[in-house]
Amino acid sequence: xxxxxALVRRGCGPRTPSSWGRSQSSAAAEASAVxxxxxxxxxxxxxxxxxxxxxQVKAVEYAVRGPIVLKAGEIELELQRVMALCTYPNLxxxxxxxxxxxxxxxxxxxxxxxxxxxxxxxxxxxxCIREDVAAYITRRDGGVPADPDNIxxxxxxxxxxxxxxxxxxxxxxxxxxxxxIPIPQYPLYSAVISELxxxxxxxxxxxxxxxxxxxxxxxxxxxxxxxxxxxxxxCIINPGNPTGQVQSRKCIEDVIHFAWEEKLFLLADEVxxxxxxxxxxxxxxxxxxxxxxxxxYSSNVxxxxxxxxxxxxxxxCGYRGGYMEVxxxxxxxxxxxxxxxxxxxCPPVSGQAAMDIVVNPPVAGEESFExxxxxxxxVLGNLAKKAKLTEDLxxxxxxxxxxxxxxxxxxxxxxxxxxxxxxxxxAHQMAPDMFYCMKLLEETxxxxxxxxxxxxxxxxxxxxxxxLPPVEKLKTVLQKVKDFHINFLEKYA
Amino acid sequence: xxxxxALVRRGCGPRTPSSWGRSQSSAAAEASAVxxxxxxxxxxxxxxxxxxxxxQVKAVEYAVRGPIVLKAGEIELELQRVMALCTYPNLxxxxxxxxxxxxxxxxxxxxxxxxxxxxxxxxxxxxCIREDVAAYITRRDGGVPADPDNIxxxxxxxxxxxxxxxxxxxxxxxxxxxxxIPIPQYPLYSAVISELxxxxxxxxxxxxxxxxxxxxxxxxxxxxxxxxxxxxxxCIINPGNPTGQVQSRKCIEDVIHFAWEEKLFLLADEVxxxxxxxxxxxxxxxxxxxxxxxxxYSSNVxxxxxxxxxxxxxxxCGYRGGYMEVxxxxxxxxxxxxxxxxxxxCPPVSGQAAMDIVVNPPVAGEESFExxxxxxxxVLGNLAKKAKLTEDLxxxxxxxxxxxxxxxxxxxxxxxxxxxxxxxxxAHQMAPDMFYCMKLLEETxxxxxxxxxxxxxxxxxxxxxxxLPPVEKLKTVLQKVKDFHINFLEKYA
Numbered sequence: 010x011x012x013x014x015a016l017v018r019r020g021c022g023p024r025t026p027s028s029w030g031r032s033q034s035s036a037a038a039e040a041s042a043v044x045x046x047x048x049x050x051x052x053x054x055x056x057x058x059x060x061x062x063x064x065q066v067k068a069v070e071y072a073v074r075g076p077i078v079l080k081a082g083e084i085e086l087e088l089q090r091v092m093a094l095c096t097y098p099n100l101x102x103x104x105x106x107x108x109x110x111x112x113x114x115x116x117x118x119x120x121x122x123x124x125x126x127x128x129x130x131x132x133x134x135x136x137c138i139r140e141d142v143a144a145y146i147t148r149r150d151g152g153v154p155a156d157p158d159n160i161x162x163x164x165x166x167x168x169x170x171x172x173x174x175x176x177x178x179x180x181x182x183x184x185x186x187x188x189x190i191p192i193p194q195y196p197l198y199s200a201v202i203s204e205l206x207x208x209x210x211x212x213x214x215x216x217x218x219x220x221x222x223x224x225x226x227x228x229x230x231x232x233x234x235x236x237x238x239x240x241x242x243x244c245i246i247n248p249g250n251p252t253g254q255v256q257s258r259k260c261i262e263d264v265i266h267f268a269w270e271e272k273l274f275l276l277a278d279e280v281x282x283x284x285x286x287x288x289x290x291x292x293x294x295x296x297x298x299x300x301x302x303x304x305x306y307s308s309n310v311x312x313x314x315x316x317x318x319x320x321x322x323x324x325x326c327g328y329r330g331g332y333m334e335v336x337x338x339x340x341x342x343x344x345x346x347x348x349x350x351x352x353x354x355c356p357p358v359s360g361q362a363a364m365d366i367v368v369n370p371p372v373a374g375e376e377s378f379e380x381x382x383x384x385x386x387x388v389l390g391n392l393a394k395k396a397k398l399t400e401d402l403x404x405x406x407x408x409x410x411x412x413x414x415x416x417x418x419x420x421x422x423x424x425x426x427x428x429x430x431x432x433x434x435x436a437h438q439m440a441p442d443m444f445y446c447m448k449l450l451e452e453t454x455x456x457x458x459x460x461x462x463x464x465x466x467x468x469x470x471x472x473x474x475x476x477l478p479p480v481e482k483l484k485t486v487l488q489k490v491k492d493f494h495i496n497f498l499e500k501y502a
Numbered sequence: 503x504x505x506x507x508a509l510v511r512r513g514c515g516p517r518t519p520s521s522w523g524r525s526q527s528s529a530a531a532e533a534s535a536v537x538x539x540x541x542x543x544x545x546x547x548x549x550x551x552x553x554x555x556x557x558q559v560k561a562v563e564y565a566v567r568g569p570i571v572l573k574a575g576e577i578e579l580e581l582q583r584v585m586a587l588c589t590y591p592n593l594x595x596x597x598x599x600x601x602x603x604x605x606x607x608x609x610x611x612x613x614x615x616x617x618x619x620x621x622x623x624x625x626x627x628x629x630c631i632r633e634d635v636a637a638y639i640t641r642r643d644g645g646v647p648a649d650p651d652n653i654x655x656x657x658x659x660x661x662x663x664x665x666x667x668x669x670x671x672x673x674x675x676x677x678x679x680x681x682x683i684p685i686p687q688y689p690l691y692s693a694v695i696s697e698l699x700x701x702x703x704x705x706x707x708x709x710x711x712x713x714x715x716x717x718x719x720x721x722x723x724x725x726x727x728x729x730x731x732x733x734x735x736x737c738i739i740n741p742g743n744p745t746g747q748v749q750s751r752k753c754i755e756d757v758i759h760f761a762w763e764e765k766l767f768l769l770a771d772e773v774x775x776x777x778x779x780x781x782x783x784x785x786x787x788x789x790x791x792x793x794x795x796x797x798x799y800s801s802n803v804x805x806x807x808x809x810x811x812x813x814x815x816x817x818x819c820g821y822r823g824g825y826m827e828v829x830x831x832x833x834x835x836x837x838x839x840x841x842x843x844x845x846x847x848c849p850p851v852s853g854q855a856a857m858d859i860v861v862n863p864p865v866a867g868e869e870s871f872e873x874x875x876x877x878x879x880x881v882l883g884n885l886a887k888k889a890k891l892t893e894d895l896x897x898x899x900x901x902x903x904x905x906x907x908x909x910x911x912x913x914x915x916x917x918x919x920x921x922x923x924x925x926x927x928x929a930h931q932m933a934p935d936m937f938y939c940m941k942l943l944e945e946t947x948x949x950x951x952x953x954x955x956x957x958x959x960x961x962x963x964x965x966x967x968x969x970l971p972p973v974e975k976l977k978t979v980l981q982k983v984k985d986f987h988i989n990f991l992e993k994y995a
Contacts, residue, residue, distance in 0.1 A: 053765075053802045055832050088620070093590030097582040105596075127581070127818040127856075164657060164822070167846050175697075200845040204668075272546075309546045325620040327851035329657070339548050352693040353660050357850040358820035363620075 087381050088323055088366045091117070095126050095362050109375040117362050126358045132351040134162025134332070135358070138365045142332050145368035149282075150297035161333045161346065162364060164356045165326070166280045166317040169333035171201045172349060173313045176342065177242050177274060178207040187240035189230060189273070191222065193421065193463035193471070195250040208238035213466060216423065219412050220254035224263045231271055243273040248281040248292070248416030251463050251473040253396075255290035255415040261298045269310050277314040280331075283321035286393035287415040296336060312336040318363045320418065322388040330360030330367070392418070395476040395483055402487040408498055419473050421460070424494070426470045430501035442470040448497065453489045580874050581816055581859045584610070588619050588855050602868040610855050619851045625844040627655025627825070628851070631858045635825050638861035642775075643790035654826045654839065655857060657849045658819070659773045659810040662826035664694045665842060666806045669835065670735050670767060671700040680733035682723060682766070684715065686914065686956035686964070688743040701731035706959060709916065712905050713747035717756045724764055736766040741774040741785070741909030744956050744966040746889075748783035748908040754791045762803050770807040773824075776814035779886035780908040789829060805829040811856045813911065815881040823853030823860070885911070888969040888976055895980040899987050913967045914953070917987070923994035935963040941990065946982045 087110065094100050094114035101111055120137035122128035133139065139157040146155035163169035178186045187208040190198045202209045212230040214220040222245070234240045245264060247256045256264075268275045277295035285292050295314055300307045313335045319326030338346070370385075371378040396414035403411035408425035426434075426441045434444030442459035449472075450456055460471030478486060580603065587593050587607035594604055613630035615621035626632065632650040639648035656662035671679045680701040683691040695702045705723040707713040715738070727733045738757060740749045749757075761768045770788035778785050788807055793800045806828045812819035831839070863878075864871040889907035896904035901918035919927075919934045927937030935952035942965075943949055953964030971979060 055804060055830070089590040089592075093586045093593060096589050097586030099582070100586060100593075103598075121820070125820065127816075127820045129812075129819045164850070165847060171845075197845060204842075204845075311548060319622075323620075326622045326847070327614070327618065327620045329848075329850040337548070349697075352664075352690060352697075354658060354819070355822075357657070357822040357853055359852040360850055 086384070087371060087377055088325060088363060090377075091366050092359065092362060096359070098124070107376040109371055109377050113366070113369070117365055121358060126362060128358070130162075130355045130358050130361060132353075132355050133347055134160070134356060135361050135365075138162060138361050139332075141365050141369045142334075146294075146296065146334060150294055150300070153297050153300045155296075155334060158343075159335050159338070161335070161350065162356050162361050163315075163331040163333055164353075164360065165319060165329040166278065166315040166331040166333075167197050168329075168356070169313070169315050169331055170197060170276065170278065171204075172346070173276065173333065173335075174201050174207070174242070175205060176345060176349065178205045180239055183237060184239045186242065187234045187238035188242040188244060189227070189234070189240060190244045191246060191249070191252075193251055193460065193465055194244075195246055195278070196462055198244055199464070208234070210234040210238070210240055211464065214249070214252055214254070216412065216466070216469070219415070220249055220252040220421075222254075222256060222260055222264065224260075224267050227264070227267050231273075240271070241274060242276060243268050243271075244276040244278065245295070246278040247295075248284060250278075250281065250417050251419045251421040251458075251471075253412070253414040253417045253419055253421060255285050255287065255292065258291075258293045258298060261293055261295060262302060265295065265299055265302060265306055265310060269306055275310060275312040277312060279314050280317040280320045281417040282316065283389070284392065284418060285416040286389075286396040287413060290415045292416070296334065299336065308337065310337060313338075318360065318367050321367060322385050322392075323363075323367050325363050325367075328360040328363040329357055330362075330364035331356075332364060391480065392476065395480060396420075398480070398483065399474070399476050399487060402484075402491070406491045406494055409494060414476065418477060419475055421463075421471050421473050424470050424472065425498070427498060427501040430497065433501065442472060445470065445497065446472055449490065449493055453493055455486055455489060455493075457490075579877070580864060580870055581818060581856060583870075584859050585852065585855060589852070591617070600869040602864055602870050606859070606862070610858055614851060619855060621851070623655075623848045623851050623854060625846075625848050626840055627653070627849060628854050628858075631655060631854050632825075634858050634862045635827075639787075639789065639827060643787055643793070646790050646793045648789075648827060651836075652828050652831070654828070654843065655849050655854050656808075656824040656826055657846075657853065658812060658822040659771065659808040659824040659826075660690050661822075661849070662806070662808050662824055663690060663769065663771065664697075665839070666769065666826065666828075667694050667700070667735070668698060669838060669842065671698045673732055676730060677732050679735065680727045680731035681735040681737060682720070682727070682733060683737045684739060684742070684745075686744055686953065686958055687737075688739055688771070689955055691737055692957070701727070703727040703731070703733055704957065707742070707745055707747070709905065709959070709962070712908070713742055713745035713914075715747075715749060715753055715757065717753075717760050720757070720760050724766075733764070734767060735769060736761050736764075737769040737771065738788070739771040740788075741777060743771075743774065743910050744912045744914040744951075746905070746907040746910045746912055746914060748778050748780065748785065750783075751786045751791060754786055754788060755795060758788065758792055758795060758799060758803060762799055768803060768805040770805060772807050773810040773813045774910040775809065776882070777885065777911060778909040779882075779889040780906060783908045785909070789827065792829065801830065803830060806831075811853065811860050814860060815878050815885075816856075816860050818856050818860075821853040821856040822850055823855075823857035824849075825857060884973065885969065888973060889913075891973070891976065892967075892969050892980060895977075895984065899984045901991050902987060907969065911968055911970060913969060914956075914964050915967075917963050917965065918991070919963045920991060920994040923990065926994065935965060938963065938990065939965055942983065942986055946986055948979055948982060948986075950983075 090106055090110040091113045094106060094111060095117055098118060100106060101114065116137060117135070118124045120135045122130065136157070139160040139162065142160045143155040143157040147153065161169065163172070174188065180186055185208050187210040188198070188202050189210040189212055192211045192213050199209055210230055212226050215223050215226070227243070231240050248254065265275070275295060279294060282292045282294065295312055299310055299312060313333055315333050316331060318328055318330035371381045399420045400411050400414050403409050403420060403422045409422050411420055411422035414420055424442070424445065426445055430444065431441045434441040437444060439447070440459060440461040442461050446457055446459045457472040457474045460473070463473065465471050476483065583599055583603040584606045587599060587604060588610055591611060593599060594607065609630060610628070611617045613628045615623060629650070632653040632655065635653045636648040636650040640646065654662065656665070667681065673679055678701050680703040681695050682703040682705055685704045685706050692702055703723055705719050708716050708719070724733050741747065758768070768788060772787060775785045775787065788805055792803055792805060806826055808826050809824060811821055811823035864874045892913045893904050893907050896902050896913060896915045902915050904913055904915035907913055917935070917938065919938055923937065924934045927934040930937060932940070933952060933954040935954050939950055939952045950965040950967045953966070956966065958964050969976065
């Protein structure tokens, strides 16, 4: 109806029936009548149908999209200012912008073709932004050097992950590439694996042990996979999505040693590297640990790691900014990678600029520094508070168990679903946790994603809930989930 | 060197050798020494090599990327203003922005999650922007209605084209999907076809007839293709890239009838719809002609058409904005399409906003209208002038023949390459036109793309040159090409 109204608002030219000025709903009905010129029965069979389409695409599953807005918070001023200056350079003369923001914007613009965000950039990304990313990584990793030539700017992290997977997948039959992913996983992985017709090799995170990654489990998974595919890639999500665990340094070393031993290409999804809340945890990058393990590892293990503008304390997901750093990538493959990226011309230049602001924040002495630091601490402090709050409140509910949210932005509690509810779900041809989440949505308006969309051990049920809403709202949400759950248990007891 | 300098500038933390403060070149050498911890010979065989990589990706060819900046011109003010307001909403209070720009920005922001370009949007794109696109199409097509539900916002047109092709490709052996593309073509098509392991079916444009599309040639191509694949898709580029022809209404009708007859899914790449210069030509959209041909066609022929923010008179390619309109797409396939788009979350929201400004320009009575119209006419008038100039100057050179540039942004002249030069090219293991373009680059600094990257009839040679440089610069460039060409003919006579 909104649509038809928009058409009316704008005027549709001579061919539009004048009756479109009537009530919105009749206008909408009419619009659809005009579009469907002939009744459905006279239609020929279509070329593109579920039967004739690409079966790999049909097999893709992707659970987490929806109307949920992922927005980290309020720390937008610095980014908004620099972006506005880049977008409309006339503002560089305006006295109402701080000097350091102007300096940043000028530097980015000078590196852009035609001094504008509106021009294509190099396919690998704007040079000076790749330099800033490399400098950021070097600082983050306590001096382990990063080479801008190894940095590829991407359209969000998803784009980088699917691009590198696209290059990695090959072979047929038992030689088809196997890609190891954690279960539970972020469903980008299973979706891209399906699209590429690669073989998904699951390794299970240890829920009883705070979703830790156990190398024995990796070993089991790879051994079993060798019967039917060629395991060539190991994907790690740290901090975990949806599981929120933060890997210990020891665990990362073990994983790297395992990848070295089994000759696996490592994909380290580190988009939540700034989102660590537990005082006992620290983020360690795979790149840093790799270098600290010595030359046998640092000159042999092939690694791609990913970061994004969409998480952290900025949460600027709409700009679709991201980068990938590759280590030990064969020079010929680098050429192939640039060629493949070239087909899409370049990542959005505004997303590249946003990435620059994320990796190159105000420093002490600059005009914007104090405000920036205050806001950053407030956002991260708030998230930490909400992580703890969510864990505590969930664990007070009978039939819900929630591991500590060490990092990232989600709770992934385990929920007990009574046998009668499982039966009711089956009667509706739904997975039990999908049934649960649908009921939750219907009864409370709260939208969470069922665990089956991420994968979980047979017979266990979970859902993923973001901790992004403001504290008071989050408390209300958690209280509603609690009431719903208790009621649900009673109803299906 | 710049890189090492950047590292020095930012300070690399405790692990950085202090010697990095030395001259840039020695610092760079050292950086590479640090990165290459062990000599190459001790390296194990890599997992990802040219031999082990995805053979489809290896087969991808893509000719047109390079340092060439594609920038339509000066008509940026309207777009820059609205984008700046969307990016930094505090500016909505500034008296230095016109009211209509503020109104546009407010409307876009209200439709965005969290009222910010920094939030994810729906995967199909922001609703009100899809409504504006539908209203634009309706106006453009003289009232033929467009449904916002059929509009998908994309990351540039390339993203839409590759997404719909991804869904279309299926089958094995002789049932593998054949995709018909013009030769010469824009190499996105051949690249995506290769990536998807589909079958490329060439139809040749008629150079002697101003690069016209001849339906008999389509017929020949489809008949021959049926021996080894299942031709299912017909791609049209109108106005042509790199060939610049604008299809007549009659020709479009013939193509649609042919697609209907042969049950082909139509892909209409119409990104240059605003770039028609020849006074004898007009742009006709496939959608409009389809509807005018009556219900047998308009309710049966499956069509996807594409547009972009990167061309037209705005040329805002860096934002990566675009849309796709689908006609007669099966409802189940629409679901599949949204699912596939969801895996990448959403197109860049700033690119979506830029798309809105392209389809929703200032109208008479609004504050910005006069300036906008003046700039638009100036940009398009300028391009028309340069199109004519380029054609005329090329045709004065012996051994160069250039068809009229009816539309788009390129000249694609045919060049005569003497037998001796062909031999010299073979000695260098280069295609003759690649050899020619390399010599041109070396001797004049002018970068053009060899015709072999787009495809051309055996034994003919071309190159693609953009007409975007300012008039005086373009004249200089054309004079240099002329001198080079005459010299080249003499040298290899």
